[in-house]
Amino acid sequence: MESTTPWTLGKPTRSPFAVPSGLSGRLAGRIMLWTNRQQELLGLLDVREGEQVLEVGYGPGGLIRLLRRTPARRICGVDPSPQMRDLAARPHRAEIAAGRIDLRLGTAERTGFADAEFDCVVSVNNVAIWPDLRAGLGEMHRVTRTGGRVLIAWHGGTRPSRIARGLVLPPDQTARIEQELRDLFSAVTRHETTTLTVWSAVR
Template sequence: MASNPASWATGGPVTSPFARPRGMRGRAAGRFMWWTNKQHQEDVLGALDIRPQDRVLEVGYGPGGLLRLLATRTEAAVIRGVDPSAEMRAAATRANRAAVRAGRVTLGLGTADRTGLADQSVDRVVSVNNVAIWPDLEAGLRELHRVVRPGGTVVIAWHGGYSPGRIARRLRLPGDKLDRIEDALRKIFGEVTRIELRSVDVFKAVR
């Protein structure tokens, strides 16, 4: 894979340290994400509708903030994560040390289109604020469809919503890009809902 793969949303290379954090800049980006994504993660947690004993996968877990919410506020039996950054795996492991030691949270290296999980192995999949930097939208969605069980749910969120903050307003996707996400989901999932939460635009797809 190229060191700076192109984004499907912009067509240009992704050079932001938030895409694949590494080194000092990556660690700084992780700290920034930890604080700025808190509201987004709170909003998305409810949309996930986690049930007792669910197996959950987070794609692009970053410094591990949503993983902590999943571990402390839900009854999910298994929480897995994939992220392309070794720096973020280390940060997320530190942030979820007890849950990792207990075996409830497992963190790996991977991407939306290459999770490394078995077919139909999870009940819920969530991605917060990274779909627009995937190199291949359709390949990522096909992979998430593959790993979620029939009747399972995939939730994809990106900066936006009905009351976005300054950062979300700057990063929100134009309508045609949001339409492309929805159209791509509808081609492979049985039921797709598009909603605006406070700080994020959310797509909820049921296999």
């Protein structure tokens, strides 16, 4: 099982939800697919015809499945877990072969994509796991074109599930996310969906 040191914890975690691997990682991936409700994000993302979208930390690929139904020209993703890459890629063989979907190994801090490559960059239930918040947001800023949109979402919202209630971040940590976004982006706005607290920002 892999470990990582999230900035929100300040100590290593071996949670199978943080960097899924092995049997427990496979189970965590299935649970995320069953339980994560991310349809409401599509309205906030507002993906337009021909856009290029990047998801940071796609996990088992629940949002990739939803993005596939938008008019995006290209849907890319990075996640450090090879197991999650396999799980997320499984339903999309044809579109991966055609180049519309491109799921890579990588991290929020180091996506491997070019400057200003994306119109829209999104990360769900991922920001609190990064080892370095500033480095992750800085990388999202780098790969987003001027005028492009960034969306960061974490467990919260108006009706979080019983399990997710324990994952809601304390006010000092949500304030830090918001402040670091304001340092880098413009038009930073906070939204509450049913199960997520979401920050939208413009590069």
